Amino acid sequence: MKLLLCLRNTAKSIGSNCNPDLTTVQRWPGDCARAREVSLSKMFAPLMAGLFLCVLATASVGLEVKTAVLRIDYPRLLPISRYDLRADDIGFAGAILADEDNGTTGGFLGHSYETRTIAVTPDAADAALAQILSDGIRIVALLADEADLLRLTDRAAEAGALVFNVSAPDTALRDEQCRPNLLHIAPSNAMMADAVGQFAIWKKWPEWLLISGSNPADVKLAEAYRKAAVKFGARIVQDRVFEDTGGTRRTDSGHVLVQRQLPTFTQGAPAHDMVVAADASDFFARYLSYHLWTPRPVMGSAGLRPVTFHGAHEAWGATQFQTRFEALAGRYVKPEDYNVWLALRVVGEAVTRANTADPDGIRNYVLSDAFELAAFKGQKVTFRSWNGQLRQPILLYDGQITVSVSPQEGFLHQRSALDSLGLDAPESGCRSFN
Amino acid sequence: MKATIITSIALSVLGLAPALAGKAFVSNERGNTITVVDTDSWEVIAEFFGGNRPRGITVSPDGKLLYVCASDDNIVRVFDTETYKEIYTLPSGPDPELFVLHPSGNPLFIANEDDNLVTVTDTETHAILAEVPVGVEPEGMAISPDAKFVVNTSETTNMAHFISTGDYQIKHNVLVDQRPRYAQYTADGTRLFVSSEIGGTVTAMDIAPDGTPSVIGKIKFAVPGVLPEWLQPVGVKITHDGRRVFVALGPANRVAVVDGATLEVLDYILVGQRVWQLSFTPDEQFLLTTNGNSNDITVIDVKKEKAIKSVQVGQQPWGVAIID
Numbered sequence: 001m002k003l004l005l006c007l008r009n010t011a012k013s014i015g016s017n018c019n020p021d022l023t024t025v026q027r028w029p030g031d032c033a034r035a036r037e038v039s040l041s042k043m044f045a046p047l048m049a050g051l052f053l054c055v056l057a058t059a060s061v062g063l064e065v066k067t068a069v070l071r072i073d074y075p076r077l078l079p080i081s082r083y084d085l086r087a088d089d090i091g092f093a094g095a096i097l098a099d100e101d102n103g104t105t106g107g108f109l110g111h112s113y114e115t116r117t118i119a120v121t122p123d124a125a126d127a128a129l130a131q132i133l134s135d136g137i138r139i140v141a142l143l144a145d146e147a148d149l150l151r152l153t154d155r156a157a158e159a160g161a162l163v164f165n166v167s168a169p170d171t172a173l174r175d176e177q178c179r180p181n182l183l184h185i186a187p188s189n190a191m192m193a194d195a196v197g198q199f200a201i202w203k204k205w206p207e208w209l210l211i212s213g214s215n216p217a218d219v220k221l222a223e224a225y226r227k228a229a230v231k232f233g234a235r236i237v238q239d240r241v242f243e244d245t246g247g248t249r250r251t252d253s254g255h256v257l258v259q260r261q262l263p264t265f266t267q268g269a270p271a272h273d274m275v276v277a278a279d280a281s282d283f284f285a286r287y288l289s290y291h292l293w294t295p296r297p298v299m300g301s302a303g304l305r306p307v308t309f310h311g312a313h314e315a316w317g318a319t320q321f322q323t324r325f326e327a328l329a330g331r332y333v334k335p336e337d338y339n340v341w342l343a344l345r346v347v348g349e350a351v352t353r354a355n356t357a358d359p360d361g362i363r364n365y366v367l368s369d370a371f372e373l374a375a376f377k378g379q380k381v382t383f384r385s386w387n388g389q390l391r392q393p394i395l396l397y398d399g400q401i402t403v404s405v406s407p408q409e410g411f412l413h414q415r416s417a418l419d420s421l422g423l424d425a426p427e428s429g430c431r432s433f434n
Numbered sequence: 435m436k437a438t439i440i441t442s443i444a445l446s447v448l449g450l451a452p453a454l455a456g457k458a459f460v461s462n463e464r465g466n467t468i469t470v471v472d473t474d475s476w477e478v479i480a481e482f483f484g485g486n487r488p489r490g491i492t493v494s495p496d497g498k499l500l501y502v503c504a505s506d507d508n509i510v511r512v513f514d515t516e517t518y519k520e521i522y523t524l525p526s527g528p529d530p531e532l533f534v535l536h537p538s539g540n541p542l543f544i545a546n547e548d549d550n551l552v553t554v555t556d557t558e559t560h561a562i563l564a565e566v567p568v569g570v571e572p573e574g575m576a577i578s579p580d581a582k583f584v585v586n587t588s589e590t591t592n593m594a595h596f597i598s599t600g601d602y603q604i605k606h607n608v609l610v611d612q613r614p615r616y617a618q619y620t621a622d623g624t625r626l627f628v629s630s631e632i633g634g635t636v637t638a639m640d641i642a643p644d645g646t647p648s649v650i651g652k653i654k655f656a657v658p659g660v661l662p663e664w665l666q667p668v669g670v671k672i673t674h675d676g677r678r679v680f681v682a683l684g685p686a687n688r689v690a691v692v693d694g695a696t697l698e699v700l701d702y703i704l705v706g707q708r709v710w711q712l713s714f715t716p717d718e719q720f721l722l723t724t725n726g727n728s729n730d731i732t733v734i735d736v737k738k739e740k741a742i743k744s745v746q747v748g749q750q751p752w753g754v755a756i757i758d
Contacts, residue, residue, distance in 0.1 A: 104569055105591040108593060108595075317571070374590070374631075378663070380634075417661060417663070
């Protein structure tokens with residue numbers, strides 16, 4: 001009780017803008033979270049340092065871990081569904097939670113964590129990264145598209161910084177475009193497509209009608225589904241492209257047009273078990289399910305979707321993650337939040353176990369066999385040593401519940417069943433990790 | 435179930451029921467009930483409302499009071515083990531998951547999963563005596579036989595925290611593998627076992643006379659035909675003589691039998707689906723397992739190390755406590 005009071009009082013005195021008693025507590029500013037951790041480590045470090053030394057040979061006192069989350073906000077059209085509107089703090093809320101989680105653990109070891117969160121327009125991204133690096137931060141989580149991500153990662157490499165990709169799904173980043181200082185928390189298009197492919201094969205639905213969008217991101221995603229079909233023995237009975245000509249989204253009469261256009265568009269396809277939608281730009285797939293000519297389940301960008309995480313996921317203790325996140329952010333978690341949280345938890349776990357805050361030290365530890373982390377997905381997550389991709393189960397989500405989780409039963413692998421998703425060592429063209 | 439109750443009443447009226455049958459109380463996390471099982475006939479004899487999301491469950495040393503962590507009610511509910519009536523509730527702090535009772539029956543040490551706290555509640559005055567800040571997602575709770583230390587495991591911090599019951603300060607922290615779920619001392623207090631669900635291991639520590647822990651090894655598991663990631667240790671129970679350690683392996687649907695001295699895994703007993711918590715009958719003749727996905731409990735003959743029976747209980751059984 002005394003300890004707790006001490007903690008709360010210290011938090012108040014340190015963070016001038018931070019009052020945990022405010023009713024707006026569900027949207028704690030980052031400063032407040034930081035102040036709490038500082039106070040925790042201040043409180044515990046002197047008290048327990050002596051005791052830790054006798055138990056934990058690896059523990060030492062006084063590591064300050066500074067990280068940054070840089071998010072590029074691109075001009076984008078509104079999503080088809082209001083449920084997909086992007087919150088202002090998307091990704092950042094995950095960082096605050098990770099700082100709290102890491103800070104609580106760090107409090108017992110004399111480690112403190114501080115994460116800076118920055119949102120910028122695309123043209124301000126380089127300057128923002130330069131500022132981060134000049135302020136001495138060497139661990140950065142990036143939410144950026146492929147080209148920007150690569151350019152910024154290379155800039156970070158010049159400063160010896162480690163980068164976590166928390167949003168870009170492009171398979172090429174794990175292939176010939178990989179970088180030695182770039183670790184991927186976000187799953188690749190290949191992992192997502194393989195997760196759907198395995199489920200479809202488990203269901204014995206091997207005949208697919210592939211409908212893809214015409215934008216570059218859609219084309220890349222469609223390619224991942226074509227490869228998944230070959231990999232798991234499915235057959236794409238027909239490959240159709242739905243042109244993005246602009247047009248109705250969420251307008252009052254939009255559904256009237258959609259209801260007439262999509263049945264005719266999907267008419268006359270060869271017999272198929274299901275429809276696979278590749279719509280990374282979110283302009284048509286959400287309309288498909290009930291507007292097909294032939295009634296079939298839809299998977300991919302609509303219907304049953306592969307995701308890293310969602311707000312209804314409960315299994316494996318995830319309920320506790322959800323309640324912690326919702327109390328903090330005042331909304332349901334999005335994949336970006338989970339990915340940022342996971343990136344910073346990877347850092348925290350490496351700092352805790354390897355007792356280093358050095359980017360190379362962290363990189364070497366997380367790529368080693370010693371690294372493992374619980375991530376509310378039923379099994380430990382680890383990194384692929386050949387391309388820096390996080391191995392992880394993929395949730396198959398229907399918008400309400402976790403319908404299934406891939407890898408599916410029966411898809412075996414000599415190393416880990418998780419390596420049946422995405423680029424395996426012999427398939428990856430990445431040579432930066434050897 | 436009514437029929438069962440009537441039968442059992444009829445039997446006792448006729449004097450046919452065994453005189454001293456014990457009872458197992460099973461908390462059903464989804465069903466919000468407590469199932470009562472006769473440990474002689476292995477029949478379900480009652481089911482009653484146990485609060486919302488009942489998980490941790492234990493009994494007072496005299497066997498008269500049943501304590502239940504009603505996680506979604508943010509309280510501990512206390513029931514009469516004879517009448518099954520709720521007598522009172524105890525303040526627990528938010529989201530109580532697991533707890534451990536002082537051998538004297540007072541106080542109760544409760545893990546608050548959402549709040550990174552261990553709450554100490556006086557079972558007589560019903561007052562909160564202390565709140566001890568611990569790691570993220572506290573869950574497992576154990577008390578040393580001399581009652582000098584309470585051990586809490588934090589699932590996301592991955593530590594076992596050794597809290598002195600004298601001043602409620604943490605004296606030792608030991609890093610263990612991913613997602614530590616449960617801690618259990620041997621009866622003589624010289625050894626402690628901590629299960630790590632996602633790490634797939636059980637860490638064994640020797641405990642010095644002053645309570646200081648030192649890690650001596652890790653127990654690992656392997657079952658042919660079962661994916662390694664399904665071997666998720668949760669509940670741990672140790673025979674009084676310390677010779678056998680039983681470890682529930684979650685979705686592997688097995689209980690591992692471990693040699694308490696050599697830490698070698700001797701056997702795997704097939705039980706129901708997603709086995710979590712374990713409890714001995716007071717005479718240590720039987721070990722009961724709660725199987726969350728098959729909604730049943732498995733009865734294991736401790737000497738023979740064999741499963742002898744399964745009993746259907748409520749929805750998603752979580753924990754089990756047994757009285758004479």
